Amino acid sequence: MSGPIEPETVKKSLSAHAAIGLIAGALLYIVSLTGTVAVFYQELQRVEQPYAPEMRSISPEAVQRGVEAVLASEAGKPTTTHLYVHLPDEELPRATITTDTQALHLDQDGSIAGPEEIDWSDFLVKLHYTLNLPALVGITIVGILGVMMLVLAVSGVVAHPRIFRDAFRLRARNGNGIGLADWHNRLSVWTLPFSVAIALTGALIGLASVTAYAIAADDYKGDVEAVYSPVFGEEGKADSRPASVPNVANALSHMARIYPDVHVTYAIIHDPLTKGQHVQIVGEHDRRLIFGEYYAFNSKGGFDHVAGLADGELGQQAAASIYQLHFGTFGGLPVKFAYFLFGAALTAICATGTYIWLGKRRRRGVDEPGIRGAWHGIILGTPVALGITLVARLVIGNHFPFAIAFWIILAVAVLAGAMGMRRNAGGQKTASSPVV
Incomplete structure (x- = not known):
């Protein structure tokens, strides 16, 4: 009979579980942010050229x-x-x-x-559509993320029966994360029809290709x-x-x-x-x-x-x-601006949702400074990477490896955030230790 699982093994498993959740949240955040910016795809083409x-x-x-x-x-x-x-x-x-x-x-x-x-504009759209992966693989993953977003939107409403009654209630900020949770919930309520529409249509678009291939293979000889x-x-x-x-x-x-x-x-x-x-x-x-x-x-x-x-x-x-x-390509600029605002709110919901989840884990005694720092790197690194690649397009020119540069910059931001947060956490523990 095998003995009990070592505490260190359990800790590593929990960290791996959290890391997987972080990756899913990061992809949702990237897709939401790039989709928000890509609302102005035509206008960006005119800026670029x-x-x-x-x-x-x-x-x-x-x-x-x-x-x-x-x-x-x-x-x-x-x-x-x-x-x-x-x-x-x-x-x-x-x-x-x-x-x-x-x-x-x-x-x-x-x-x-x-x-x-217009290589940068096309890079942005491909990042949103496929995460710069091979087309069928990438668009399928994005479709799955759409399903995940739809489930999160619906389950969030079901899990908070007072969410509509408290639609305009904002409590003060404090160390328990109540203020952040309130903003997360309020934005979720205010943008719920938009979030459901975007998630549902995104899931349909993303999963249509793989569904079509499956039907073709089964019924139409490929x-x-x-x-x-x-x-x-x-x-x-x-x-x-x-x-x-x-x-x-x-x-x-x-x-x-x-x-x-x-x-x-x-x-x-x-x-x-x-x-x-x-x-x-x-x-x-x-x-x-x-x-x-x-x-x-x-x-x-x-x-x-x-x-x-x-x-x-x-x-x-x-x-x-x-x-x-x-x-949002109907109704001209007014609809585009509305989609941009709702998209920005949806992006904030993705960002704060993971912060709330990490905060709850920390209050339960599962402190993972590396994962929290990595999430800081994702939240700040994604718009910074987009901004740097756009500047590179305007300064260097059209033929620039935008996708490679984006993912390298984002990886550096994530690693820097994780290492910096771990270092700070280690320093705080050392400072609070009694002198022998």
Whole structure:
């Protein structure tokens, strides 16, 4: 029969348990903070590259010239599977063409103005989406964090039956952490609808990919596109035989003529320069949460069909509404500022929640100065790392290892916080020890 577990082993196990909780809390905090900043993704692009050509609109003929010029510049490069034309809008009045290998701004006449240089903005969004991990792994982890956030929001309400009655009650700060707990609870109540919406939509977006892969493997012989086609429309049959540049201008002219109230945001060419190519136009509808409707055209610009995201099955409309609800890309700047404020509150909730948890452990006699210091490093190090990488972008340039620099800076901050807190705790113990 084995003997009792050594106290030191128990202590190490508790520390490991706390460290795992700290990692989960840290990821929640990073995702919340980056999501809050990424609300202004379009505006950050304009800050990052202020001299790119801007325009209120661009003609279909100019777009066609731009598409032809960009595809001509692709000669000798790996064949691109999709070409995206971002059309000017109020929030980002720029025309930009993106392929699998490059992104280029267009002038008003459709000529190539130069490369798009928004690596820091893209780094920020990827950090929020995938934590800079491989896409499927990262977005799945972020989806799980969304589920965790949803559970925390709901369980927090259930665990505090007086939480709504005390919605505006703030007690004085004291050594027991009551003031911090009150702020945590008040912010949780004030932002509850926002937190639930963000957590739920984040979980749906994050787990959609892994769910689609699982369904595809089980029912569609690994064809992921077949899973999405009932919602977003079919891709069409591939035919790799070469073909001339598709007529995007005809498709855009058709939209202006037949759908004048639809604000066109993107023109997408699937499998460009092949016989299987086709054009897809994405158009926003006023006073709707859907990110847009898909309008399908053949390679000559002839209209084919509408996907039905605006008026199809309720499931289609709901799926198309998740993105704007999560990222706050509806309603212009007022909605963005509201999302920024609520996001900042949600980030504070993530930060204070772990402080409260660590404080309770400490009052129960489980004092872990290293873990408390590491949490200080996460809370302060994350915005500092984001700020340093942004300064590096503005001073050094676009081609900077933003993700590597961010994680190195954050790791240094965590280690410095842990070591500093341990050193201080050791010094306090030594100072309070009796002199023999």
